[in-house]
Amino acid sequence: MSQQALDLRTSIQLVRRHKLLVSVVIAGGMLAGGGYATVRPPQLTSTALVVLPQSAAQGAAAANANGAPDPYTATQEVVAGSNDVLLSALPNVRPAMSLTELRQEIQVGSLTPYVISITAQSKMAADAEATANAVANSYIHYIGSSRSPVGRLTAQLLEPATSAAGPTKLKQLIIYVVLGAVSGVLIALVLALAIGRRDRRLRERDEIADAIGVPVLVSVAADSPSDAAGWTKLLQEYDPGAVDGWRVHKALHQLGLIGVNAAEARAASGSSLTVLTLASDKNALALGPQLAVFAASLGVKTALVLGPQQDTNATAMLRAACAAPTTPQRSRHLQVSVIDNEHGGQQPDAALTVRVAVVDGQAPKVADSMHATVTVLGVSSGAATAGQLARVAASAAADGRDITGILVSDPDPADSTTGRLPQVARPGQPKMPTRMTGTGTEAR
Secondary structure (H helix, E strand, O other), X not given: OOOOOOXXXXXXXXXXXXXXXXXXXXXXXHHHHHHHHHHOOOOEEEEEEEEOOHHHHHHHHHHHXXXXXOHHHHHHHXXXXXXXXXXXXXXXXXXXXXXXXXXXXXXXXXXEOOEEEEEEEEOOHHHHHHHHHHHHHHHHHHHOOOOOOOOOOOOEEEEOOOOOEOOOHHHHHHHHXXXXXXXXXXXXXXXXXXXXXXXXXXXXHHHHHHHXXXXXXXXXXXXXOOOHHHHHHHHHHOOOHHHHHHHHHHHHHHOOXXXXXXXXXXXXXXXXXXXXXXXXXXXXXXXXHHHHHHHHHOOOOEEEEEOOOOOOOOOHHHHHHHHOOOOOOOOOXXXXXXXXXOOOOOOOOOOEEEEEEEEOOOOOOOOHHHOOOEEEXXXXXXXXXXXXHHHHHHHHHHOOOOXXXXXXXXXXXXXXXXXXXXXXXXOOOXXXXXXXXXXXXXXX
């Protein structure tokens, strides 16, 4: 995947493959947004208006008419937010706060050259109203006293702060949850694309086939039992369904192990199949047993053999199920055996023998008892890299086992490829010169 261009289709596939990560990150963003809205409730604002003497404001209006700045109004805004005004208002503000905090909670502006607005904010409506009125009254008293730096002015409270405006807690909660979800989506997309670009595991059938130059014979759903009871149930009751059953039947026929129909299938004799899987690929381990159970359901006398493995932990539960006594529910055409001897011991009496071989992806080695007429590689979508598959193929070739085909378990639903390698076209024969008649004038 790291070598592919990151187009829209590939990006959508990467996001779909990491849908769990995307869901978790989006949910985390929503929770973070909701938590922030709870810890930081919405700020409500309330405004008190103070009207200044008209005579003082007329000069400012004339100055503005000539395009000059309004020094009068600007000065009054500075006075309204001065330390003297705010210190006098502190005893009446709610809740109690310091001068620095009060300065952060209020905003002084002007609606007209003779109307000053004082806006306060708080988490509670009553507190915002009380703070705005306290600063407005302190400003009126200050500019009307002898301490006023602009001379004594008679100002009045034009409109007290009687109502507070702002988003409700529910509205802010919704806003922050939505913002958290949007942020989560963006973060999740970046993470999914970054992880997908670094992921070298093969998911598409064409990628898997190209890795070792061997075609994909069949892709089916595979069970992944976690205990001996689950494996026992698979050996007794596995039913691939009509679609997967036909695919498996066709693959076994292509390998020359069974006939094209049930009658011919029973006539198969002395064939053997080794299914190689990686120890790290838990789902693909079921491919061999599923093939054996299916062949037995066709009436083929089939033997499932589990021999010495590189990773005994990977096959421990399957070995326990195979070593258990035969149950009445198991097909009479299926026999199961476990071989601990490296050289295999006595060969099973069956028309078709399916051998399960689990190898290490880093240093694969198959026991001698796992030799068979046909060798295939079983792999799950997104479970192995090209390097791992190549090492398994090279090891098999070194032991004289050519991998005939690949079985893919649990294919990616978004995979539209087939894994069928195209046949190499024969080079065209050079075109021989052709004598043309009747195109020239005969020499006399």
